Amino acid sequence: MTHKTTAEVGEFGLIDRISAIVKPTLAASPGLIAGIGDDCAVWHPAADMTEVASTDLLLEQVHFDLLTTPVKHLGSKAISVNVSDICAMNAIPRHALVSIAVPPSFPVEMIEELYRGMEAAAREYGIAIVGGDTSRSPSGLVLSVTVTGEAEEANITYRKGAEPGDLVCLTGTLGGSAAGLRVLTREKLIMMEHIEHNEAYEGSIMADLKEYSGAIQQHLLPLARLDIVRFLHERRAHPSAMIDVSDGLGQDLGHICSASGTGALLQENRIPVNSTARLIADELQDDALGWAIGGGEDYQLLFTMPHEEYQKIADNRDISVIGEITPKEQGILLKDIYGIEIDLQSLPGFDHFR
Ligand SMILES: Nc1ncnc2c1ncn2[C@@H]1O[C@H](COP(=O)(O)OP(=O)(O)OP(=O)(O)O)[C@@H](O)[C@H]1O
Ligand SMILES: Cc1ncc(C[n+]2csc(CCOP(=O)(O)O)c2C)c(N)n1
Numbered sequence: 638m639t640h641k642t643t644a645e646v647g648e649f650g651l652i653d654r655i656s657a658i659v660k661p662t663l664a665a666s667p668g669l670i671a672g673i674g675d676d677c678a679v680w681h682p683a684a685d686m687t688e689v690a691s692t693d694l695l696l697e698q699v700h701f702d703l704l705t706t707p708v709k710h711l712g713s714k715a716i717s718v719n720v721s722d723i724c725a726m727n728a729i730p731r732h733a734l735v736s737i738a739v740p741p742s743f744p745v746e747m748i749e750e751l752y753r754g755m756e757a758a759a760r761e762y763g764i765a766i767v768g769g770d771t772s773r774s775p776s777g778l779v780l781s782v783t784v785t786g787e788a789e790e791a792n793i794t795y796r797k798g799a800e801p802g803d804l805v806c807l808t809g810t811l812g813g814s815a816a817g818l819r820v821l822t823r824e825k826l827i828m829m830e831h832i833e834h835n836e837a838y839e840g841s842i843m844a845d846l847k848e849y850s851g852a853i854q855q856h857l858l859p860l861a862r863l864d865i866v867r868f869l870h871e872r873r874a875h876p877s878a879m880i881d882v883s884d885g886l887g888q889d890l891g892h893i894c895s896a897s898g899t900g901a902l903l904q905e906n907r908i909p910v911n912s913t914a915r916l917i918a919d920e921l922q923d924d925a926l927g928w929a930i931g932g933g934e935d936y937q938l939l940f941t942m943p944h945e946e947y948q949k950i951a952d953n954r955d956i957s958v959i960g961e962i963t964p965k966e967q968g969i970l971l972k973d974i975y976g977i978e979i980d981l982q983s984l985p986g987f988d989h990f991r
């Protein structure tokens with residue numbers, strides 16, 4: 638592969654290349670009037686729909702390590718984590734704006750690969766990438782993605798709205814992303830040690846990561862649960878409150894409970910822990926349930942629903958009932974397999990400043 642520097646193509650040359658890569662996504666926005674190339678993107682929202690918008694930052698060494706993350710995967714993940722926030726409002730994602738700050742040493746081909754990942758994810762979710770911003774970064778790659786979405790006003794689901802007696806529901810499994818990150822970090826450290834001691838790092842000493850792929854995939858390429866949002870719409874089933882699990886089950890359930898003014902009681906034996914995470918926890922002598930509760934980055938949907946409403950979706954094997962909403966005074970508790978109740982808020986979740 639040849640390597641061009643950003644200095645060779647210049648800012649506008651780079652934007653032209655980016656524009657060409659994301660062009661196929663524009664077909665997803667029939668209401669689009671102007672995409673990349675003017676001071677603003679312009680589109681017609683669908684009639685009678687309410688707009689939602691969300692933005693998230695991804696920083697090198699905070700959200701990703703380029704030694705363990707293929708840039709194409711990173712591009713897809715940057716789109717997915719934002720689409721996940723739109724899904725958490727029970728809305729359908731429509732448009733994305735992507736801003737990047739790039740270190741001068743970063744080859745243009747890697748930026749193109751990053752955008753190929755974004756384009757693939759955008760196609761998967763049916764959203765159009767319609768603009769962004771480009772800058773030099775003095776240290777590390779920075780990505781900022783903003784996604785808009787649409788929903789009928791009555792469908793929009795907030796963190797508030799949970800009521801005592803509602804079931805607490807969760808899509809998919811948890812803990813996979815944290816487990817995947819642990820394996821990737823371990824492999825990186827082994828590689829660095831070999832380099833430090835001037836030893837070859839070759840196939841014979843590289844771990845076979847195949848058996849860990851379920852967790853590594855969950856970490857590098859999480860999928861926003863737009864499939865579940867579409868399913869809820871099809872069944873006309875309305876969650877009373879919803880959030881996506883980005884910082885860990887304990888903390889994100891805490892957000893639903895504090896916004897709704899409720900407590901919750903979860904059953905440990907009902908929490909669907911990723912099976913590869915269990916395998917990895919055994920090997921690393923770590924705790925897969927701890928990753929499920931506090932690891933974060935699984936991007937599953939956590940929602941609450943009255944019993945009658947839940948009957949509309951009870952046949953979906955990918956949605957687990959993990960507990961119930963309780964009055965605020967009862968706290969936010971996890972009943973473990975021995976029947977002992979643990980304060981979920983006392984378990985650590987992800988916090989950028991702690
Ligand atoms: N710097 C900021 N300025 C203004 N609003 C902010 C800022 N940071 C966060 N917010 C707002 O605070 C709320 C909570 O943000 P937070 O980032 O915790 O949620 P999230 O994006 O759903 O979670 P995650 O970032 O883990 O995916 C959101 O409404 C967000 O728009
Ligand atoms: C290099 C590296 N170190 C640590 C982590 C773990 N991590 C980073 S952000 C986050 C929560 C969601 O972030 P946000 O709240 O900003 O959406 C988690 C669990 C990682 N992915 N890569």
Ligand SMILES: [Mg+2]
Nearest residue numbers: 692693694722
């Ligand atoms: Mg955020």
